Amino acid sequence: MAIDDTVRLGVAELYAAYADCIDDDRLEAWPDFFVDQCRYLITDRQSHEAGLKHGVIYCASKGMLIDRVTSMRRVLMFEQHRYRHLVGPPRVTRVEGGVAEAHANFFVARIMHNGETSLFATGRYLDRIDVSARPLRFIERLAVLDSQKIDTLIAIPL
Amino acid sequence: MSVQDVRFDGAVNWPSNALSEVPFRVYTDPEQYALEQERIFKGEAWSYLCLAAEIPNPGDWVATTIGEVAVIVARDETGAVNAFVNKCAHRGNLLCLTNKGHGREITCIYHGWSYDLEGRLTGVAFEKGVKRQGGMAPEFHKEDHHLQRLRVEELCGLVFGTFSDTVADLHSYFGEKVVSGVRRVLEGRSVHIIGRSTQILPNNWKLYFENVKDTYHASILHSFLTTFHINRLSMPGGINISDDGGSHFSYAKLDYAAEDADYKAANLRSDTDLKLQDNSVVESVDEFGDQISVMILTAFPNMVLQQVRNTIAVRVVRPRGVDKTELEWVHLGFDSDDEAMQERRLRQGNLIGAAGYIAMEDGCVGGFVQRALQFNDDDSGIVMMGGHEAESQNFRASEAAIRGFWKKYRALTGV
Numbered sequence: 001m002a003i004d005d006t007v008r009l010g011v012a013e014l015y016a017a018y019a020d021c022i023d024d025d026r027l028e029a030w031p032d033f034f035v036d037q038c039r040y041l042i043t044d045r046q047s048h049e050a051g052l053k054h055g056v057i058y059c060a061s062k063g064m065l066i067d068r069v070t071s072m073r074r075v076l077m078f079e080q081h082r083y084r085h086l087v088g089p090p091r092v093t094r095v096e097g098g099v100a101e102a103h104a105n106f107f108v109a110r111i112m113h114n115g116e117t118s119l120f121a122t123g124r125y126l127d128r129i130d131v132s133a134r135p136l137r138f139i140e141r142l143a144v145l146d147s148q149k150i151d152t153l154i155a156i157p158l
Numbered sequence: 159m160s161v162q163d164v165r166f167d168g169a170v171n172w173p174s175n176a177l178s179e180v181p182f183r184v185y186t187d188p189e190q191y192a193l194e195q196e197r198i199f200k201g202e203a204w205s206y207l208c209l210a211a212e213i214p215n216p217g218d219w220v221a222t223t224i225g226e227v228a229v230i231v232a233r234d235e236t237g238a239v240n241a242f243v244n245k246c247a248h249r250g251n252l253l254c255l256t257n258k259g260h261g262r263e264i265t266c267i268y269h270g271w272s273y274d275l276e277g278r279l280t281g282v283a284f285e286k287g288v289k290r291q292g293g294m295a296p297e298f299h300k301e302d303h304h305l306q307r308l309r310v311e312e313l314c315g316l317v318f319g320t321f322s323d324t325v326a327d328l329h330s331y332f333g334e335k336v337v338s339g340v341r342r343v344l345e346g347r348s349v350h351i352i353g354r355s356t357q358i359l360p361n362n363w364k365l366y367f368e369n370v371k372d373t374y375h376a377s378i379l380h381s382f383l384t385t386f387h388i389n390r391l392s393m394p395g396g397i398n399i400s401d402d403g404g405s406h407f408s409y410a411k412l413d414y415a416a417e418d419a420d421y422k423a424a425n426l427r428s429d430t431d432l433k434l435q436d437n438s439v440v441e442s443v444d445e446f447g448d449q450i451s452v453m454i455l456t457a458f459p460n461m462v463l464q465q466v467r468n469t470i471a472v473r474v475v476r477p478r479g480v481d482k483t484e485l486e487w488v489h490l491g492f493d494s495d496d497e498a499m500q501e502r503r504l505r506q507g508n509l510i511g512a513a514g515y516i517a518m519e520d521g522c523v524g525g526f527v528q529r530a531l532q533f534n535d536d537d538s539g540i541v542m543m544g545g546h547e548a549e550s551q552n553f554r555a556s557e558a559a560i561r562g563f564w565k566k567y568r569a570l571t572g573v
Contacts, residue, residue: 043353044355047354047355053352053353053504054352054353054489054503054507055353055504055507056511056512057508058505058508059508060436060438060501060504060505061436061438062435063434063435064435064436064438064439064505066435066436067435067436067439070432074385075381075382075385075386075432075515076382076515076518077379077518077519077522077523078518078519078522079522148354148355148356149356149357149358149484150355150357151358151360152359152512152521152522152525153357153512153513153518153521153522154512154513155518
């Protein structure tokens with residue numbers, strides 16, 4: 001079944017805006033990319049393929065996303081750093097009942113406050129997106145890392 | 159060559175016999191690191207290997223490490239668990255190249271030597287030569303070239319191994335107190351893995367192992383619970399330390415009913431307080447019926463068993479050089495978990511691990527110490543909180559368990 005080009009364009013815009021939001025350090029706006037009853041996970045390929053639901057970050061509501069941001073800003077101790085996302089072109093594989101399934105690859109560089117830059121994470125977003133209303137919002141976003149190894153810590157969402 | 163024959167001329171000197179002084183060079187010195195590999199990880203200590211549940215069937219094996227040494231843990235046809243070095247007796251090639259597998263034998267890819275799941279050499283390719291030419295020398299006997307085996311014992315589904323022929327049995331090694339801590343969480347329950355990940359820590363392995371034993375820092379460095387008014391610091395707790403000092407568990411109780419009332423009150427509190435939007439990240443049940451909400455157990459030298467509310471995890475500490483450590487998190491569920499408990503463990507999983515609300519800081523703080531010690535490690539740090547001894551205590555503002563670590567460490571390394 002052909003997928004409407006406006007859906008494809010909308011998803012592409014959503015992915016780009018999401019990455020900008022994080023990379024520009026506008027994290028307070030990050031939860032708004034999700035519907036209220038959402039799921040956001042950082043997991044890894046091996047765990048995902050084994051059907052494990054556990055995530056290094058596991059958010060099952062928009063409130064939990066907001067709590068992540070509040071904690072990061074106000075509570076948790078870590079060295080300041082930022083990300084630079086490179087998100088490949090999204091592929092929308094299915095649209096049904098106002099929900100699109102889509103995925104895209106990502107590379108994320110981590111830039112420490114002292115300028116030290118490293119390739120922090122590679123992987124794939126696996127998404128279910130509410131395309132029945134504007135703006136498009138994630139119902140589910142899985143950030144599936146290629147590797148099970150994480151350098152030091154994850155404070156900022158991917 | 160026995161351990162005692164290894165000379166470590168440059169090993170670190172202690173400023174005194176006190177357990178409460180720790181020379182900083184112990185975290186930076188490459189010779190000290192090599193000495194630890196010999197005398198601790200290959201010495202008189204039991205190291206955690208894997209969960210029995212990871213190798214449930216005959217033929218199952220996993221490849222892991224003790225310290226930096228590659229080992230294989232395999233369940234043989236009789237159902238017994240064996241461990242042996244992951245190194246072909248022929249040319250020293252790594253035998254198992256993946257983390258886990260299954261088979262009746264293990265065959266080296268290099269020259270086709272094969273071993274059974276007890277580590278016995280059973281086959282040598284072209285042993286008799288090809289067309290009556292070549293072949294192994296007549297004095298070669300396969301039975302002289304089995305893989306080096308480790309002693310293996312299990313405790314509540316945790317598999318441990320040691321290179322030592324002389325170290326006491328596992329139960330005696332950990333002692334009654336620490337064994338009771340393991341039993342509290344795991345005995346009579348069948349576990350499965352609900353998630354796993356590995357954190358790369360930019361610091362010496364001991365800085366992490368001490369951090370886990372450090373009951374002093376918990377409510378200071380990790381401010382998540384206090385910020386959101388969900389921790390009652392006055393609740394009773396304590397530290398149990400094994401007689402040799404090396405292993406321990408600390409625990410703290412929680413008034414679950416009072417906390418629940420607090421959540422409700424929090425919704426009425428002034429807006430100046432930070433509030434969680436979704437309390438499910440901490441909403442826990444008294445799973446073990448003893449009000450203990452946090453139990454952190456260390457098994458010297460490489461394992462942590464944790465219960466943080468309803469999260470259960472094994473953490474494996476793997477040294478990877480003097481200033482690098484791999485910390486594997488193996489998150490556990492029990493087969494008896496209902497759906498609500500499964501979801502609870504997943505949500506509370508946000509508390510722990512590389513992105514954990516009360517664990518994230520432990521991932522970086524060791525690295526900060528390591529950086530501060532760069533060419534600035536001539537003096538010593540102090541661990542005097544709660545005295546100078548390494549005895550069990552019924553309070554937690556103490557560094558007793560850290561002192562216990564050094565007691566065991568110095569006994570094994572002879573420094």
